[in-house]
Amino acid sequence: MNTNPKFAVIGGGSWATAIAKMLCHNLDEIAWYMRSESAIEEIKLNKHNPNYLSAVEFDIDQLILTNDINEAVSYADYIIFAVPSAFLGKEMQKLTADISNKIIISAIKGIIPETNSIVGEYFMQTYDIPQENIAVIAGPCHAEEVALERLSYLTIASGDLNKAEIVANCLRSHYIKAKISDDIIGTEYASMLKNIYAVACGMAHGLGYGDNFQALLMSNAIREMKKFIKQVHKMKRNINDSAYLGDLLVTGYSLFSRNRMFGNMIGKGYTVKSAQMEMNMIAEGYYATKSAYDMNLELKAKTPIINAVYDILYNGKEPKKVFKKLTEKLD
Secondary structure, three states: OOOOOOEEEEOOOHHHHHHHHHHHHHOOOEEEEOOOHHHHHHHHHHOOOOOOOOOOOOOHHHEEEEOOHHHHHHHOOEEEEOOOHHHHHHHHOOOOOOOOOOEEEEOOOOEEOOOOEEHHHHHHHHHOOOHHHEEEEEOOOOHHHHHOOOOEEEEEEEOOHHHHHHHHHHHOOOOEEEEEEOOHHHHHHHHHHHHHHHHHHHHHHHHOOOHHHHHHHHHHHHHHHHHHHHHHOOOOOOOOOHHHHHHHHHHHHOOOOHHHHHHHHHHOOOOHHHHHHHOOOOOHHHHHHHHHHHHHHHHOOOOHHHHHHHHHHHOOOOHHHHHHHHHOOOO
């Protein structure tokens, strides 16, 4: 077992920046790929990512910064992907380096819209990566709180628990607790689904519903999530663990949540396009909603919350009317 692996982070956003910060706490050197050459030059000059989590200061000697994905991938044994799911395919088109023997770690928390697959499945199907070489980083953990070094919790899921433990050890610190799990499929689906429920929670807030209803909404959401994941992959799991319920709650309630923010804007009357244009970050829940809805046409799990969010985002139905009907279906 390789106890001194080399890591690369793929992505230049807030979560990628937070992961780079966590890794730098434990490793002497990491590779970090981002598309923006100007952002790379800014980090080299001022030690900060100018666009995301700009309060985080890096030791430049620890970073191999590059806008060539092949350089980062060739350097590393373990590759952490932290780009929006909608853009992963485009980034992978640039890849010519061999990744067949790499450990692929998804920190994306979304679904690939072109294939309706979670990231792990995408790498298995498209690049023949064996499942034991794939891992997932799940929360509950917001990038903004990592930047502030507030106590946060991660779950690292993999079919190979030894590899999961290596990743966990490289992320742990005095403010990061990390545990491991073998439920790689359920954990990744939960990371995708919780974004949809966070959009729903934001919509409810934007429409003027209070804490009482939002608590009811979240309690129904975790049960809905359980039914959906059970249809996808049956195994013994405790849906109340932090990787499922905890991640759902922080994404649904936190003011840092971009999915809640997106939903809140829709609830207040923004169109989907105008809300997306105003936000500086990608709300994964938008893409996840269509994928989950389409998947469930075959799975046939009972998902009134997903259906409601889909009707609003993709069928153009009025949020107020949709939520009024939804309130009659929840208990």
